[in-house]
Amino acid sequence: MKYKLGKILLSGLVCITSLSWAADSSLTPQSIFENMQQQETRITDLRFSLKQVIALKALKERQIVKGTIIYKKPDLLYVEYTSPTQQMVIANKDDLVMYVLADGKWQENMRQKVSTLIGKQWKSDFGLWSVNDLTKNYETKAISEGGKEVLLLEPKDKTYRFKMKIFVDTSTWLPVKTIWEDDNQLITSELLNVKINTGVRDELFKFK
Numbered sequence: 001m002k003y004k005l006g007k008i009l010l011s012g013l014v015c016i017t018s019l020s021w022a023a024d025s026s027l028t029p030q031s032i033f034e035n036m037q038q039q040e041t042r043i044t045d046l047r048f049s050l051k052q053v054i055a056l057k058a059l060k061e062r063q064i065v066k067g068t069i070i071y072k073k074p075d076l077l078y079v080e081y082t083s084p085t086q087q088m089v090i091a092n093k094d095d096l097v098m099y100v101l102a103d104g105k106w107q108e109n110m111r112q113k114v115s116t117l118i119g120k121q122w123k124s125d126f127g128l129w130s131v132n133d134l135t136k137n138y139e140t141k142a143i144s145e146g147g148k149e150v151l152l153l154e155p156k157d158k159t160y161r162f163k164m165k166i167f168v169d170t171s172t173w174l175p176v177k178t179i180w181e182d183d184n185q186l187i188t189s190e191l192l193n194v195k196i197n198t199g200v201r202d203e204l205f206k207f208k
Helices: 005-009 029-042 121-126 130-137
Strands: 045-056 061-072 076-083 087-092 095-102 105-113 138-145 146-156 163-169 172-181 185-196
Touching: 029 130, 029 138, 029 146, 076 172, 130 138, 130 146, 138 185
Parallel strands: none
Antiparallel strands: 045 061, 045 185, 061 076, 076 087, 087 095, 095 105, 138 146, 146 163, 163 172, 172 185
C-alpha cells in the first residue's frame, strides 16, 4: 500500500478510546520545559535526519519514512524525503510547497498557506516542537525512561483524543523522539544526527 506523505504529516487528529500513564512524581514537566525553553532561545537553525515509522493498526502494515530536515527561525523549512518516495517540502514564511521528483526534476505538487494548516502548528508535524505550543495545548506528566526525560501529553481540547510521548535528550534539551498514537495509527519519529546553529543560508529555502 502506498501513502501520500503530505496527507500523513498534515493530517487531522482522530479519536482513541483510552489514555493512561503512571507519572514519576520526582520529575516535573515545568523543569523540563524550562530547560527546553532555554535551549530553544539559543537556536537559530537546526538540521537533522528524520526516521519515522508509521504503523496502521487495522491493516497491520507499516511504512518507514526517511529524510533530512533543515529549519531556520522563525519560519523557514526545508524537507527532503528519500524514502519511501523522493519528495520535498519548502516553507518560506506563510507559504508551504510540496514537490515530487518526476523525470529527474522537482515538480510542484501542492501549495498551501501555513496559516491555514490544521491547528496552525505545522512545525510540530516535522518534529519541531515549540515549548509554548506544548504548554498551551497539552496536559503533561513526566517520567524517566531509557536515560531520557519523557513528557506524556494529552490534548487539553478533549475533542482530540490521542496520546504522545516526547523523549528529551538532557545533554541538548531537544526532543529527539516522539511517539504519537491513536486508535488507527502508531507513529514513531526519531531525530538523528542533530546539528545546531550551522549557519544555514536563506537561499536554501527559495521555491523551485
